[in-house]
Amino acid sequence: MKGTISRQKLISDSADDVDPKRNLEDPIDRPLSQIEKTFLLSAERGDCPTVKRILERYKASPEEFDINCVDPLNRSALVSAIENENIDLLKLLLEENILVKDALLHAIKEEYVEAVEVLLLWEEEHHNSGEPYSWERVDRSSSAFTADITPLILAAHKNNYEIIKILLDRGATLPIPHDVRCGCDECVHSNSQDSLRHSQSRINAYRALTSPSLIALSSSDPLLTAFELSRDLRRLSRLETEFRAEYNEMRAIVQDFATALVDHSRTSYELEVILNYDPDGEMWHPGERQTLERLKLAIKYNQKQFIAHPSVQQLLAAIWYEGLPGFRRKSMMAQLLSVAKLGMMFPVYCSIYMIAPKSQMGLFMKKPFVKFICHSMSYAFFLTLLGAASQRIEILALELFGTDWVQDMVKEWQRKERGAFFGIAECGVILYVISLVWAEIRALWNDGLEEYISDLWNIVDFITNMFYVIWFALRTAAWFLAWYEEKFRGGDPWYPREMWDSFEPMLISEGAFAAGMIFSFLKLVHIFSVNPHLGPLQISLGRMIIDIVKFFFIYSLVLFAFGCGMNQLLWYYAELEKNKCYVLPNGLPDFDNNDKACTIWRRYANLFETSQSLFWASFGLVDLVSFELTGIKGFTRFWALLMFGSYSVINIIVLLNMLIAMMSNSYQIISERSDTEWKFARSRLWISYFDDGDTLPPPFNIMPAPKLFLRTIGVHRKIESTQSFKERSRLTVKQRHEDIMKLLVRRYVTAEQRKRDDFGVTEDDVMEIRQDISSLRFELINILHTNGMKTPQVNLSDVNVSGKKGKEMERRILKDFHIGIVENLFSDIKLGQVEPKNVFGQIAKAIGKRKTTKKKDWNALVKKGSLKSDPIGTKQEAENQVMRRQSLRGHILTNVTTPVNLEDDKLLEYNPKLSEVPRGARVAYAKFMTKKLQVDFAKDVEIEGGTTEEVKDDQKDSAKLEKKASQDSVRKLNNLADAAKRESVKKQDQVVVNVESKEEVSLMDAKIEEPEPKKESLTDQDFDKDDSKVEGDGFSYRVLEESTSSEPHSQCLSPVMETDDSKSEDRQSPIPQDEIPIMSPSPTDDHSIDIEPPPQEDQRPSFIASGTSKLSGQKRTGWI
Incomplete structure (x- = not known):
């Protein structure tokens, strides 16, 4: 814990x-020493003997070698051993206590x-x-x-x-x-x-x-775990939309895993065990009626890929056609005849099932396919009743086949239509509606509200039943009102339909009945989903409803916006048209003389009528004549036509075409996986008929049956007699399921491991072989050398040791590759930027001094702010960048506002030559130069921040201050040099300290040299303007531009050694040739390792230079 x-x-x-x-101690930014480079390269190549010798030699010298050093990519030797799969090197480094x-x-x-x-x-x-x-x-x-x-x-x-x-x-x-x-x-x-x-x-x-x-x-139940994870990931993808792609990717992984487990099932028994398992519900044993609880859970969690698996579909089809052997092998005509026979017999099957549910015919009625045919034929009969009721089939039959007395009765019925009672067909519809409502109540009670509303077809059924209930209630209210008026008020409620009120209950009931009938006929689409030809099409159309809803949201918004505008513009003239139409007595419209006015006044009477007019305009049913209103002015008519044209362009041309494009794209996407979607929808329909409940279709389901009483008595006796047996049975079922899941998991893991092994030779395999060969090479060299044999020397620049990636890594280590930005690569271009001006100050200057306006030289500004074109750069610039990164002076200038507290070891780390100077002189010199650099930096910032005029005005004062500062610096440094000389006399070692000014080189990167023979001093005449070099005795000094932003005009002198080709080649190698390599120690040296080369006086350049300061004009000497 x-x-x-x-x-x-x-x-x-x-x-x-x-x-x-x-921090300066950051191992990533700290430059690697030569021994550390050798150590990392040896670890990269798998050279265990060399790594071991370095560790033995430098274990007691942490100031020279750090075992935890890292390469430019922040990889330690331990990480390199892991990536190269070198277990021997890994164990060696762990024994040496490397940081893990x-x-x-x-x-x-x-x-x-x-x-x-x-x-x-x-x-x-x-x-x-x-x-x-x-x-x-x-x-x-x-x-x-x-x-x-x-x-x-x-x-x-x-x-x-x-x-x-x-x-x-x-x-x-x-x-x-x-x-x-x-x-x-x-x-x-x-x-x-x-x-x-x-x-x-x-x-x-x-x-x-x-x-x-x-x-x-x-997991002991991997399928259940996969289903629950899929559900959680689906919910997370909806809540965290920013990471929806990641969650959908993980959801696809678990769905593939669940499908793969089913794919490894080899027998129907294994498949039945995993699909019928329910740890908390009813227990299933082989040979019993399958409950398919795990399959129902997959449907609930929307596992479409799992449901559409061929093995699952084959099992479902076998259960679906149970009781009809050979049905799927029949021809299409034979199948149609069998279905028609079952459909015509559905009242007989239902009656027998109600009387004797355990008989052969009653058990046959419980088969899923037979139950589906009976329910479908019952629903088809309900649709027939709806059609008969809508066509008033009773009146039509009596008019065709009735006698004169019957004809008179029909006319009387038609006269009393306002409060007429239900007809025969309508009574049948009422009976079906009651049974359908009872079926929906049972489904809601058994499934629960959440699962009930998750199925959209249940919502459609609810809306349909509500329309029928409204129809029944209003028809009953209309009959009661007519009967009450006739019996108790003595009035005549029977008058023609055209004289009815707009909100007559009879009219509203007819509207509700019409809407319910539309929904009832559309439900046939759900029944047709079992068909392999109509099912995928129905699924594709259903998925495009989402696009239609998105479109209608924007469409309705545009429609409402233009409706508000046009209604506000034309309502007054619509009112004039209405007054022109209703001129007859009792406020009746005059359609004979004012047909146009009676037609167009509704177009813009209110917001609702205006929105309707714009909606029908989408179908071309509104013309421009509707804008010729009484009393309308020219501007108003023009503005209204402009608004109508804009609406037509936006809603009719743009949005309708966008809807077509959206639906086309959605259909293309859905059609690619329509087979999976259709199988999932079909399986959901099949599952609904597998349960024992709801065997009887409407209207038989509302009729009382003896089975209800027998089931009540039987259930209680069964519970009392089997309560003690359930626990033992549950343990048996659980053990059977665990055994099957272990088999499936073992097969899955074995198959996945074989897939990994079946891959061909990869790049990692090749790199592993290279690493083994490299390690073997170094081990052989070490063994041969240990036995006194002559062995070759292996240089770090050997190109035959590793492959392309290995050479890249070694090159980065050798060249001090650094991950970071290149400072001052881009200059700020301020061509059009105008700073805030002081108006009153400019007026005062204009009064005091007349100034001519000079045209701005844009070409010069662009040229100044542009980059010099250099596609490949220079090697010298790369070396300079490395020197700048390792410079303490650059660190001080970068963090000029932060106090720098440098220890004595840090000075030696960045400039090893300072070891020849006493410690007191080193610390004093570092403190002095730190303060001087901060003062110089502040001056540069102050000069750069001022305007051009201020610089010109203060130029003389700056020259004086700079000259005085230079003299003070030389005087103070001479005192430090004298102190250093006095200390060095005690050690019998004369040291000459030469200090260069700020404009030439970084004083913090100074080097201390032993006295050299006096040579001619360099003057300004020695500069070659074309080559930018300073020629001296035996050496040349190249003028390099500093890239730090704090010193825009500074230059430094870098020594360029003039040697022959042979010496230059030796210098290019990371380890000098006259040094004994670590990889091949001398037999007489007993494995001694020399890392630093011996000093060579003939190759050491003179670092004493003299010149003239640009600012002060005085001669100066300094360390370069």
């Missing part, structure tokens, strides 16, 4: 802001099982309870992994079965992520501190949980 708390605290601490100013850091995570990332086992054992031996683990102590700003990544999470990400099993066997656990809406203190604190890291940690946790190997190893 303490370890968990420490880990959580470490993760919390990693969220703190990281100081952007890098996140090496375990790197081993898991590389899927190097042997290294994982070694590092886990090391972690177990060296970890103290209550302290963070090695990978938790890594600085997260430079780590390759986030703070929430643990070994088990990373292994699950890689889906490596073997590593996951090793970790699980050791007792590793995986934290379950909190709910996305969790409001606990931990989630609230984490989300408030860093919401991005909080979301990414949840994604990493779910990506681990969705690993097929982890599910197979840790």
Whole structure:
């Protein structure tokens, strides 16, 4: 528990802001010494003997060699050994107590099982309870992994079965992520501190949980786990839309895993066991009626790929056609005849089932396909009744076949139509509606509200039944009102339809009946989903409804906006047209004389009528004549026509074509997976007929049957007699399911491992072979040398050691490759930027001094701000960049506002020549130059921040100040030089200290040389303007431009040695040729290692230069 708390605290601490100013001790930014480069390259090549000799030689010299040094890509020698799969080197480094850091995570990332086992054992031996683990102590700003990544999470990400099993066997656990809406203190604190890291940690946790190997190893019911994870990921994709793609990808992984498990089932028995298992519900045994509880759960969780699997579909089809042997092998005509026979006999089957449900005919009625045919034929009969009621079939029959007396009765019925009672067909419809409503109530009670509304067809049935209920209620109210008026008021309620009120109950009931009938006929689409030809088409059309809803939202918005505008513009003139129409007595319209006015006044009478007019305009049913209103003015008519034209362009041309494009695109997407969608919809329909309930179709389902009483008595007796047997049976069912799942998981894991092994030769295999050959080469050289044989020398620049990637890595180490930005690559171009001006100050200047306006030279500004075209650059510039990165002076200028506290060791680290100077002189000199650089930097900033006029006005004062500062600097440095000479006399070593000014070279990177023979001083006449060199005795000094922004005009002198080709070639090698290489020690030296080359006086250049200061004009000497 303490370890968990420490880990959580470490993760919390990693969220703190990281100081952007890098410490000088950062191993990434610190330059590598020659021995460290040799060490890293030997580790990269797998040269264990050389690595071992370096460790033995420099173990006691931490100031010269750091075993934890890293390459430019932040890889230590331990990580290189892991990536190259060199277990011997890995064990050697661990024995030498190298910092492990996140090496375990790197081993898991590389899927190097042997290294994982070694590092886990090391972690177990060296970890103290209550302290963070090695990978938790890594600085997260430079780590390759986030703070929430643990070994088990990373292994699950890689889906490596073997590593996951090793970790699980050791007792590793995986934290379950909190709910996305969790409001606990931990989630609230984490989300408030860093919401991005909080979301990414949840994604990493779910990506681990969705690993097929982890599910197979840790779950006793992998199918249930996969289904629940799929449901959670679907919900997360809706809540966190920013990471929807990641969640959908993980959801596809778990769905593929569940489908793969079913794919490995070999017999119907195995498939039936896993599909009928229900740990909490009814127990299933082989030979009984299948419950398919796990399959129903898959449908509930929307596992379409699992349901559409061929094995599952084959099992469902076998259950669906049970009781009709050979039906699927019949011809289409024979199948149609069988279906028609079953349909015509459905009243007989229903009657027999009600009387004798356990008889042969009653059991045949319970078969899924027979039940479906009976329900379908019953619904078809209901549609027939609806059609007969809508066509008033009773009146039509009596008019055709009735006598005169019957004809008179028909006319009387038609006269009393306002409050007429229900007809024969309508009575049949009422009976069906009651039975349909009862069936929906039973479904809602059995399934629950959530599952009931999840099926859209249940919602359609609810709306349809509501329309029929409204129809029945209003028809009854109309009959009662007519009967009441006639019996109790003595009035005549029977008058023609044209004289009825607009909201007559009879009219509203007819509208409700018409709407219900439309929905009833459309439900046939759901029944046709079982057909392999109409089913996919119906699924595609259903999925495009979403596009239609999106379109109508924007369409309605545009329609409402233009409706409001046009109604506000034309309502007055529509009112004039209405007054022109209604001129007859009693307020009746005059259609004979004012047909136009009576037609167009409604178009713009109110907002509702205006919106209707615009809607019908989409279908071309509104013309421009509707804008010729009485009294309308020219501008108003023009503005209204302009608005109508804009509406036509937006809604008719743009939006309608966009809807067509959307539906075409959706249909193309859906058609590609229409087979899966159709099989899922068909399976849902099939499953609804597999249950024992709702065997009788409407209207037989509302009739009382003896079965109800027998079931009540039988259920209680069965519960009392089988209660003691259930527990033993449940254990048997659970054990049977676990045995089958173990078989499926074993087959799945075996197949996945074979897939991994079936891959051809990869790049990793080739690199592994190269590494083995390289290691063998160095081992042979070491063995031969140990036995006194003559062995070749292996240079670090040997190109035959490794491949392309290995040479890239070695080149980066040798060249001091650094990951970062190139300073001052781009200059700021301020061509059109105008700074705020002081108006009154400009007026005052204009009064005091007349100034001519000079045209701005845009070409010069562009040329000044442009980059010099150089497609490849120069080698010298690359070396300068390396020198600038290693410069203490550059660090001081970059952090000029921060106090610099440099220790004596740091000065020696950046300038080893300072070791020849006494410690007091080094510290005093460093403090003085730090202060001087900060003062110079402040002056440069002040000069650069001023305007051009201010610089010109203060030019003379600046020259005086600069001259005075230069004289003071020379005087102070002469005193320091004298002090250094006095100290060096005690050591019998004369040291000459030459200090160069700020404009020439960095004084913090100064070098101290032993006295050389006096040579001619360099003057300004020695500069070659074309080559930008300073010629001297035996050496040439090239003028280099500084790139630091704080010194825009500074230059430095870099010594360029003039040597012959042979010496130049020797200098290019990382290890000088006259030095004994580490890889091939001399037999007489007993494995001694010389890292630094012996000093060579004939090749040492003179670093004493003299010149004239540009600012002060005085001669100066300095260290270069």
